[in-house]
Amino acid sequence: MLLWLLGAALLGLASGFYLPGLAPVSFCEPGKDEVPDCRSTIELFVNRLDSVESVLPYEYTAFDFCFENTRKRPSENLGQVLFGERIEPSPYEFQFKKAAVCKKVCTKAYDTNISSDKNKLDFLKKGMLLNYQHHWIVDNMPVTWCYDVEDGQKFCNPGFPIGCYVTEGGRAKDACVVNSNFNEKDAFYIFNHVDITIHYHVIENEQLGARLVAAKIEPKSYANSDDESPDCSGGPKFLKSKHSGIFKISYTYSVNFVEDKKIRWASRWDYILESMPHTNIQWFSIMNSLVIVLFLSGMVAMIMLRTLHKDIARYNQMDSVEDAQEEFGWKLVHGDVFRPPRKGMLLSVFLGSGTQIFIMTFVTLFFACLGFLSPANRGALMTCAVVLWVLLGTPAGYVAARLYKSFGGEKWKTNVLLTSFLCPGVVFADFFVMNLILWGEGSSAAMPFGTLVAILALWFCISVPLTFIGAYFGFKRAGIEHPVRTNQIPRQIPEQSFYTKPLPGIVMGGILPFGCIFIQLFFILNSIWSHQMYYMFGFLFLVFIILVITCSEATILLCYFHLCAEDYHWQWRSFLTSGFTAYNPVFRIHHDHGSHLFLIHWYVQE
Incomplete structure (x- = not known):
């Protein structure tokens, strides 16, 4: 099994961006001798719309766009539902290598004298004001909007805006800056036309047709002289802020096919990922973290070696047994160091839940590094994390029970129940309250009732029994034997200096590891908040290992000091x-955003 995984990883490195488990789809021209399993129809799916200026995503139909209700909606996995994805079929459908020019999709008419139409129009204007973005999918690949940025580089965004707004002062906002014709003040410009370019790669020496390697889009706005028979001409389509009466919007599209002999199917995501933040910043983060790790490792090694050297030298200089019995330094507390802590039950529960999340994070990142949880496999990352957390109830119960027994605890039933329900219960309660708020706002991020029941079933029917099994083996084993005997009377603790007091020591111990991860954490949170794809799991896994080492060394160092x-x-x-x-990251996620998907991300990363 290990050799197979290593082979898959080497194959992925050798053949570009390869995702195990996803097979390519071949396309052929309609009307010709088609190869078996070769399609001629290209379906375009639409996903939920989101914005960097709002935390509430909405379904495609919430904005009253042209929709398709005859085809079946594709099934979504647990991870997609948790992330608020709502993939639906669309009326945009193409025939392979069959170009189309200004093809009408539908026409929407609104009468501001009718309350329902006025509400739809106001909601559409709100979406343009907040710069909500379409997310379309072709052949499981995002349809991208590519445009030039500074330094002559090109940025490919896996989404495009529904429109933009020009203020009363004539200042163009968001996408309105790309067109100098958008000069009407206090107006909403609607992108009612899209030019779609589909790039394909013909498979040589094989009768397998062609494969799609890119889908790019350019949003445009046309007023059209006749909305019932649009010809994609005239100036841009805009809606005045205080418009009254009837307003019509004709949605059209053009499609073109281009053969690309350079890009192959295995590397078709490269042009999107290459426009993301460059890896040299990631290497800077890694080097910064390694310097901190080496610094801490040197301090820990120096302190330990100097302590042992002084101890050995002092013992060699002792002339009598009385001198040998004299204790000094940290040895003065040898009779109290294994005294059970206050709230030992709670500490053991937290350590058990932490073990569960730690193993889940390690395994999830490991599979992500192999390519199984890449952005192409939608929802796989969250699905893997949730399933692993459910199946790792046994280590949580075992660690909690083992530590609680070493503290001398006897309330094993309470320990098991708290391990099963305390931490997951707090997260689920917060998650449920946020879900109610999202449901009240009509957001697509609100989880359906059936999914809530499924999560509860996974929790109560799988995770809880596995926790009981782990606790059974934990309590069954003999307690941890301490190397020294604990004194009956606790030793009096002398007055502490400032840096050895609990709060300053905890704060200092948390700042150093955070310095190792803050750059990587910035890219992760920026990807979440900006609705971008995060794919550099190799960097993330390496930083995760560095974080574990740094936390361990900082804890050892401060524990020795106090x-x-x-x-x-x-x-x-x-x-x-x-x-x-x-x-710090928990505080920012929990207080800056109201969507439950950020809370889930915190829980996974914690």
Whole structure:
């Protein structure tokens, strides 16, 4: 199995952007001798619309665009539903290598004297004001809008706007800056026409037809002299902010096919991913993290070696048994260092849940590095994370029970129940409240009732029983034997200096690991908030390993400092020292955004 995985990884590196598990689809011209399993019809699917200026995505039909209700809606996996994706069929349908010019899709008419029409028109204007973006899909590939940016580079956005707005002062906002003809003040310009260019690659020496390698779009706006028979002419189509009466919008499209002999199917995502942030910044982040790791490793090694060297030298200089019995430094608390911590039940529950999430994150990133969870496999990342979390209830129960037993606890039933329900329950409660808010706003991010029931079934019917099984084996094993005996009377802790007090020590311990990941975290959160694709899982996995090492070393270092200060309450402080690293991103996600998908992302990354 391991050899197969390594072989798949090497194959992916050798053949470009390759996704195991997805087979290419071949297309042939209609009316000719078609090859078996070769399609002639290209279907275009539409996804939910979103905006960087709003956290509420909406379904395609919410804006009253042309829609298709005769074809069956494609099924969505759990990850797609959690991310708020709502893929639907569209009336845009093409025949392979058959060009079309200004083909009418539908005409929408609105009368502002009718309340329902006025509400639809106001909602459309709101979407243009907030720069909501279409997301179309052709052959499981995003239809991209490519435009020039600074330094002569080209940026390909996997979405295009529904329109734009020119303010009362004549300032063009968002996509209105691309056209100098958008000069009407206090007007909404509607992109009611799209020029679609589909690039294909003919398979040589094989009778398999052709494969699509790119789908690009250019949104345009045409007023059309006759909305019932549009000819894609005239000036841009705009809607005044205070328009009254009847307003018609004709939606049209043109499609063109271009053969591309350079791009192959296995690397067809490259032109999108290459326009994303460059990897040299990622390497800078890695080098920055490695410097911090080396610095911490040197400090830990120096302190440990110097401590051992002094101890050995002191023992060699002792002349009597009385001198040998004299304790100094951190050895003064050897009789209290294994004393059970306060709230040991809660600490063991947190450690059990943390183990569950840690293993889930490690395995998810490992599969992502192999290419199984790339952006082409929609919803796979979240589906994998949720399924792994459900199946890893056994390690959570085992670790929680084992530690709780080592603390001398006897309420094993309470321990198992808290491990099963405390942390997941808090997340689900917050998730449920957010879902109610999204449902009230009519957002597509609101999870359907059936999916909520499915998640509860996974939690109660699989995760909880597995947690009980793990707890059973944890309590069945003998307790952890401590190397020294704990004193009956707790030692008095002397007055602590500022840097050995709990709060300053926890804050200092969390800042160093956060410095290792803040650049990588910026790219992750920027991808989520800007609705972009994140694909650099190799960098993310390496930073994850560095983060684990840095957290461990920072915890060891600070634990040694406060043990030398004769403070033996180290269990909670060691847990919170590394835990403080996650406070800043959690705070920003939880308070800056109201969508449950950000909360889920925090829970996965935690």
